[in-house]
Amino acid sequence: MAGRALAVSNGDELAKLVVALGQQLGLEAREQVRVARRIWGAERRIDVVLLHPASRKTLGLECKFQSVVGSAEEKIPATIKDIEAWPIPGLVVFAGPGFSDNMRSFLISTGKAVEFEELPPWLCLYFGLPLD
Helix, strand or coil: CCCCCCCCCCHHHHHHHHHHHHHHCCCEEEEEEEEEECCCCCEEEEEEEEECCCCCCEEEEEEEECCCCCHHHHHHHHHHHHHCCCCCCEEEEEECCCCCHHHHHHHHHHCCEEEHHHHHHHHHHHHCCCCC
16 A cells, blocks of 8 residues: 555654545544543544544544654553544554554553554455455
8 A cells, every 4th residue: 555655753744644534435534633621631633533434433543653662652652542532533554663662562462553554455454445
């Protein structure tokens, strides 16, 4: 599928690539969708929401990029937990060389995260689209 090998250098670029991928697959895509507030009052937003026009099936995607190893990955378990409060199913899409092997293993083990390179077939299966 086109676009899988594109270089990403930050989370905003990753979100734009996820939107473009969704649109290539015939899905509607919206960015920064507001969904109420967090427990401490902060506004909760979903980075990307994909919608299958025919079935109206939706999926929220939280896009996480990390270029260098650091403490940013420590926030990922809280992100996985936050997705449980969304009114729609959700998934973390992650990319970048900064995720430790342990964090990559954790993300994949949750069943709620996928590396960007693995996203096209995951979306096809989720939305019932043909696999290329």
